[in-house]
Amino acid sequence: MYFAPRMDELKPSDIREVMKIIAAKPGTISFAGGLPAPELFPSEDLREVVNGLLNDKAGQALQYGATLGYQPLREKVAKLMEREGVKATADNIIITAGSQQGLSLSGMLFLDKDDVIIAESPSYLGALSAFKPTESQVVSVACDGGGMLMDDLERVLAETPNARMIYVIPNFQNPTGKTWTMERRQKLIELANKYDLPVIEDNAYGELRYEGERIPSIASIDTEGRVVHLGSFSKILAPGLRVGWISASPELILKFELLKYGADLQPNELVEMMIDGYLGSFSLDEHLKKIKAEYKARRDLMIDVIRNEFPTEAKWYYPEGGMFVWIELPERINTRELLKKAVDKGVAFIPGGSFYPNGGIEYAFRINFSNMKSDKIVQGMKILAELLREELK
Amino acid sequence: MYFAPRMDELKPSDIREVMKIIAAKPGTISFAGGLPAPELFPSEDLREVVNGLLNDKAGQALQYGATLGYQPLREKVAKLMEREGVKATADNIIITAGSQQGLSLSGMLFLDKDDVIIAESPSYLGALSAFKPTESQVVSVACDGGGMLMDDLERVLAETPNARMIYVIPNFQNPTGKTWTMERRQKLIELANKYDLPVIEDNAYGELRYEGERIPSIASIDTEGRVVHLGSFSKILAPGLRVGWISASPELILKFELLKYGADLQPNELVEMMIDGYLGSFSLDEHLKKIKAEYKARRDLMIDVIRNEFPTEAKWYYPEGGMFVWIELPERINTRELLKKAVDKGVAFIPGGSFYPNGGIEYAFRINFSNMKSDKIVQGMKILAELLREELK
Numbered sequence: 001m002y003f004a005p006r007m008d009e010l011k012p013s014d015i016r017e018v019m020k021i022i023a024a025k026p027g028t029i030s031f032a033g034g035l036p037a038p039e040l041f042p043s044e045d046l047r048e049v050v051n052g053l054l055n056d057k058a059g060q061a062l063q064y065g066a067t068l069g070y071q072p073l074r075e076k077v078a079k080l081m082e083r084e085g086v087k088a089t090a091d092n093i094i095i096t097a098g099s100q101q102g103l104s105l106s107g108m109l110f111l112d113k114d115d116v117i118i119a120e121s122p123s124y125l126g127a128l129s130a131f132k133p134t135e136s137q138v139v140s141v142a143c144d145g146g147g148m149l150m151d152d153l154e155r156v157l158a159e160t161p162n163a164r165m166i167y168v169i170p171n172f173q174n175p176t177g178k179t180w181t182m183e184r185r186q187k188l189i190e191l192a193n194k195y196d197l198p199v200i201e202d203n204a205y206g207e208l209r210y211e212g213e214r215i216p217s218i219a220s221i222d223t224e225g226r227v228v229h230l231g232s233f234s235k236i237l238a239p240g241l242r243v244g245w246i247s248a249s250p251e252l253i254l255k256f257e258l259l260k261y262g263a264d265l266q267p268n269e270l271v272e273m274m275i276d277g278y279l280g281s282f283s284l285d286e287h288l289k290k291i292k293a294e295y296k297a298r299r300d301l302m303i304d305v306i307r308n309e310f311p312t313e314a315k316w317y318y319p320e321g322g323m324f325v326w327i328e329l330p331e332r333i334n335t336r337e338l339l340k341k342a343v344d345k346g347v348a349f350i351p352g353g354s355f356y357p358n359g360g361i362e363y364a365f366r367i368n369f370s371n372m373k374s375d376k377i378v379q380g381m382k383i384l385a386e387l388l389r390e391e392l393k
Numbered sequence: 394m395y396f397a398p399r400m401d402e403l404k405p406s407d408i409r410e411v412m413k414i415i416a417a418k419p420g421t422i423s424f425a426g427g428l429p430a431p432e433l434f435p436s437e438d439l440r441e442v443v444n445g446l447l448n449d450k451a452g453q454a455l456q457y458g459a460t461l462g463y464q465p466l467r468e469k470v471a472k473l474m475e476r477e478g479v480k481a482t483a484d485n486i487i488i489t490a491g492s493q494q495g496l497s498l499s500g501m502l503f504l505d506k507d508d509v510i511i512a513e514s515p516s517y518l519g520a521l522s523a524f525k526p527t528e529s530q531v532v533s534v535a536c537d538g539g540g541m542l543m544d545d546l547e548r549v550l551a552e553t554p555n556a557r558m559i560y561v562i563p564n565f566q567n568p569t570g571k572t573w574t575m576e577r578r579q580k581l582i583e584l585a586n587k588y589d590l591p592v593i594e595d596n597a598y599g600e601l602r603y604e605g606e607r608i609p610s611i612a613s614i615d616t617e618g619r620v621v622h623l624g625s626f627s628k629i630l631a632p633g634l635r636v637g638w639i640s641a642s643p644e645l646i647l648k649f650e651l652l653k654y655g656a657d658l659q660p661n662e663l664v665e666m667m668i669d670g671y672l673g674s675f676s677l678d679e680h681l682k683k684i685k686a687e688y689k690a691r692r693d694l695m696i697d698v699i700r701n702e703f704p705t706e707a708k709w710y711y712p713e714g715g716m717f718v719w720i721e722l723p724e725r726i727n728t729r730e731l732l733k734k735a736v737d738k739g740v741a742f743i744p745g746g747s748f749y750p751n752g753g754i755e756y757a758f759r760i761n762f763s764n765m766k767s768d769k770i771v772q773g774m775k776i777l778a779e780l781l782r783e784e785l786k
Contacts, residue, residue, distance in 0.1 A: 001591055001619060002557060003648070004505045004527070010651040016460065035457055043451030050443050058436030062631035064428055067409065097490060097657040104656045108526055112397045113506075129655040133501055134397070164395055198394055226394060238455035240662030255396070258403040262522040263497045264490040268661050269633030 009132045013125060014354035018339070022348050029380030031367035032348040034174060034323055039373075040291045041238045042282065049277035053270070061270045067261045068253070069095025069245075070272040076279045077231070077245045084206065084247075085220030086229065091250040094257060095267040099204050099244035102230040103130035105259045106165070106200050109252070111136040115164040118156060118197075120148055122355030122364075124174045127167060127202065138357040139163070145317060147180030150187045157195050165198050170218060172205040172322025175355045175366040179320055185218050192226055201229045204244075207236050207288055209321035210296035225249035233275055235323070236288060241271045295323070298369045298377055305381035311392040323370040326352070328363060333391055335365040342387055347380045402525045406518060407747035411732070415741050422773030424760035425741040427567060427716055432766075433684045434631045435675065442670035446663070454663045460654045461646070462488025462638075463665040469672045470624070470638045477599065477640075478613030479622065484643040487650060488660040492597050492637035495623040496523035498652045499558070499593050502645070504529040508557040511549060511590075513541055515748030515757075517567045520560060520595065531750040532556070538710060540573030543580045550588050558591050563611060565598040565715025568748045568759035572713055578611050585619055594622045597637075600629050600681055602714035603689035618642035626668055628716070629681060634664045688716070688763050691770055695762045698774035704785040716763040719745070721756060726784055728758040735780055740773045 015033070022028045053061045068074065074090035081088040096102045103126070111117065111134035119128070121140030128138055139160055142152045147170060157163060166188070170180035180188075192199045201218045219229040225248070232244035246256055260266070278284075302325060306316055315328040329335065335351040342348060352364025367384075369377060408425070415421045446454045461467065467483035474481040489495045496519070504510065504527035512521070514533030521531055532553055535545045540563060550556060559581070563573035573581075585592045594611045612622040618641070625637035639649055653659070671677075695718060699709055708721045722728065728744040735741060745757030760777075762770060 001589060002503070004501065004503055004508075004557075006505070007502065007648060007651075010648075010655070012651065013654060016654065033457065038452030038456050041451055041455040043447045043455060046455070047444060047447035047451075050447070051440060054436045054440035054443070058434055058440075059431030060633075062434040062436060062439070062633040063431050064426065064627075064632045097661075100655075101657040108397065109400065110395070110397055112399070115397075126654075126658065129651075131655075133652065133655055164397075196394060234457075239457045240453075240455040242657065242659075242661045255400060255403075258400075258405065258522075259526065261406060261409065261519075262403070262493075262524075262526055263656065264494040264635065265519065266635070268490075268635045268664060271661060271663065 006133045006135050009135060013129055015125065015350055018348060018350055021343060025343065028343065028346055028348050029372060029376050030348045031369070031372065031380060032350050033371060034368055035371040036235055036239065037291070037294065037370055040294060042278070042287055045278060045282045046274060049281060050274050053273050053277060057273065061273045063269065065266050065269040067257050067266045069093070069267050070269065070276055073272050073276040076276060080231070081247050084203065084217035084229065086217060086247060088247055092247050092253060094246050094253050094260060095272060096244045096246055096260070097242045097264065097267065098234055098239065099202060099230040099232040100126060100130060102244055102246045103127045103200070103202070105246070105256050105263065106228055107131040107134045107136070108259050109255055110165040110198055114162065116160050116162050117165050117167055118153070118160070118163050119167045119357070120169065120173065122175055122352065122360060123167070123357070124169060124202065125355055128357045140356070140358065143178065145178055147178065147184040148188070150184060153188070153191060157191060163195065163197060165200060166192060167200045167202065169202045171203055172208060172319055174205070175324055175350070175352070176326040177317050177319030177322050177324045179215065182215050185215070186221060188218060189221050193224055197226070199227045201227055203229060204232045204235055205322040208292060208295060208323065210292055210299065212320045219247060225251065228252060237275065237278070241275065242268065243271055243275055295370050298374060301374055301377045302367065302369045302381055305378065305385055309382065309385035311388050313392055314388060323368050325367050325369065327365055327367065328361070330392065331363050333363045335363060338365070338391065342384060345383050345387060347383045399526045399528050402528060406522055408518065408743055411741060411743055414736060418736065421736065421739055421741050422765060422769050423741045424762070424765065424773060425743050426764060427761055428764040429628055429632065430684070430687065430763055433687060435671070435680055438671055438675045439667060442674065443667050446666050446670060450666065454666045456662065458659050458662040460650050460659045462486070462660050463662065463669055466665050466669040469669060473624070474640050477596070477610035477622065479610060479640060481640055485640050485646060487639050487646050487653060488665060489637045489639055489653070490635045490657065490660065491627055491632070492595060492623040492625040493519060493523060495637055495639045496520045496593070496595070498639070498649050498656065499621055500524040500527045500529070501652050502648055503558045503591055507555065509553050509555050510558050510560050511546070511553070511556050512560045512750070513562065513566065515568055515745065515753060516560070516750070517562055517595065518748055521750045533749070533751065536571065538571055540571065540577040541581070543577060546581070546584060550584060556588065556590060558593060559585060560593045560595065562595045564596055565601060565712055567598070568717055568743070568745070569719040570710050570712030570715050570717045572608065575608050578608070579614060581611060582614050586617055590619070592620045594620055596622060597625045597628055598715040601685060601688060601716065603685055603692065605713045612640060618644065621645060630668065630671070634668065635661065636664055636668055691762045691767060694767055694770045695760065695774055698771065698778055702775065702778035704781050706785055707781060716761050718760050718762065720758055720760065721754070723785065724756050727755050729755065731758070731784065735777060738776050738780060740776045
């Protein structure tokens with residue numbers, strides 16, 4: 001049977017493969033997935049809301065609904081965008097199945113075969129999987145602790161006439177935990193304007209800042225309607241609900257509506273109404289306060305072990321928020337090999353090579369601090385520290 | 394800004410546009426949407442299930458899960474496929490966001506730019522919206538009351554070397570309500586084998602048979618793993634849950650997994666577990682018995698008015714199941730114009746022209762009998778009958 005050529009581009013995600021290995025070995029201390037802490041889900045509050053819905057509004061909650069999403073939720077999400085410095089109304093919002101669907105629809109909107117996406121190096125591999133069915137290519141731009149290097153971006157833009165879209169994760173980036181400075185954000189918008197390119201701003205982690213000042217979103221300094229801002233309830237409420245959103249100009253939202261209709265008709269009405277009810281009856285801020293306190297404590301524990309017990313040759317970035325720490329080892333260490341040894345000792349992470357679309361450094365790795373409880377973090381990190389000391393001695 | 398060329402192909406769905414007109418005029422008796430009866434949703438049972446889940450298994454139900462879907466639900470769906478005469482295991486199943494996502498992923502798997510989909514004339518326009526982002530084209534095959542005309546299909550296949558996929562709705566078709574004979578199903582498989590083409594069997598309505606014998610699915614007579622069978626809980630449980638499935642060979646399922654991962658990572662874990670819990674604790678058969686009795690009664694009421702009060706020039710098909718009756722008027726009547734008059738009188742339907750991808754007859758229309766209660770059906774159909782008598786006098 002014939003398959004579309006796009007299928008040649010698709011390969012299983014390294015991360016999902018690592019997750020399968022871990023699932024097969026129960027008891028593994030996993031710093032691999034980008035998973036929130038399940039014990040912090042507001043399950044009682046959600047239970048109260050869904051109970052009410054299925055009592056009073058089942059006919060609506062279980063029925064077909066609007067492709068753009070549940071109107072009251074779109075209004076509440078528009079209000080949430082104020083936190084990002086964006087003035088939005090419901091007309092700027094479409095509800096998506098997690099921010100992953102926002103990525104996939106963005107690829108469909110902007111990318112044709114052989115077009116180029118400009119992305120950070122390294123970047124979120126799930127995004128690159130979302131774009132691949134368009135048969136486009138990624139060109140990476142080097143980054144430092146403050147985001148993309150603007151000289152490198154400018155060079156790449158000048159050299160790449162078929163660049164069609166810039167994809168960035170400016171807050172607590174996946175996988176590196178890095179946050180862009182305001183200067184870089186401003187320069188990015190300047191360059192996007194100059195080259196007339198859309199910017200996909202993936203902000204899945206923005207709310208999870210544990211210290212320091214919030215930096216305005218790229219969407220907030222966009223004056224030409226070229227930023228597609230992706231938000232998500234996955235990291236702040238619960239990923240199993242699969243609710244995210246796109247905030248963009250009303251013109252772009254209508255195009256996303258056409259794509260969403262073909263892709264799956266509409267969002268999940270029941271969970272949209274659940275989240276809407278939750279936001280109406282409970283305090284998201286209180287919940288965020290709680291999860292941020294816990295995630296900060298876990299990050300601090302992780303950083304403590306890194307600081308005190310990791311070999312000094314291991315370089316790492318201090319994340320002010322999010323879920324990840326990125327570690328770079330001396331070049332001679334291949335972290336795909338290292339992972340096998342770590343899993344044997346009962347600990348898992350994601351090898352850094354997985355985050356480079358065109359191949360990249362194989363001597364880095366990503367560790368997650370949000371999913372494991374404190375005692376497991378200390379225990380797992382000490383195992384990892386010992387393994388690294390052995391490997392680097 | 395530049396948009397991908399596929400965007401030139403996408404237009405708003407006529408049906409969604411009609412739905413917006415109706416939404417703006419509360420009180421309209423709507424035979425337009427393909428909506429189930431909201432008063433028949435098993436909301437109390439679902440409430441019990443979701444309560445239990447958020448009490449006992451919230452950490453799993455609200456967390457990330459598998460791209461292929463929740464394993465126990467995949468097993469139960471495999472078992473449901475026995476009703477279609479298909480021997481399946483969980484390896485044959487991937488859970489999708491309604492069968493609409495199954496259509497969209499099928500398009501991505503099989504279709505490249507300028508490829509051809511062979512479809513019934515008329516056909517479900519949502520499917521054609523799902524395929525359009527691939528920039529493929531539809532070639533239609535004529536149908537009668539027993540499904541596609543096999544001579545016409547054979548001619549089209551011989552004339553269309555770039556045909557890549559056959560898309561059919563063999564049970565209680567949308568929009569015509571027609572059901573394929575066994576002979577046509579067998580001949581379709583023969584031709585698909587001869588031309589080495591996949592068959593997308595859209596079976597959203599298969600369970601809603603009100604009389605007569607069930608006819609085995611096309612998947613059940615497939616010996617070469619070329620049928621992609623799409624099922625859905627939308628019409629038998631609740632569409633707002635957005636849960637459907639693809640049943641296909643394990644080789645194809647792995648390809649769908651890659652596409653699903655890019656599209657939205659995974660299904661909605663909470664609603665998957667809700668449906669799994671519902672199927673485990675309650676009787677789907679009992680529920681089906683209840684909704685089928687009600688839908689049959691509504692169909693009979695609708696048919697009564699058509700038989701007794703519609704002008705004789707109105708031709709119609711008797712549907713043995715599903716949700717729709719298809720009516721063809723004399724050629725001089727344009728049903729898009731007729732709709733405006735009907736809406737003024739408080740009744741809505743979908744003009745038939747909406748179901749022809751390359752333009753088709755404008756003198757037919759589709760009416761739905763599942764969504765309105767009995768008294769509204771009689772009231773609305775009498776208004777429609779009077780309007781038709783006026784128009785045809």
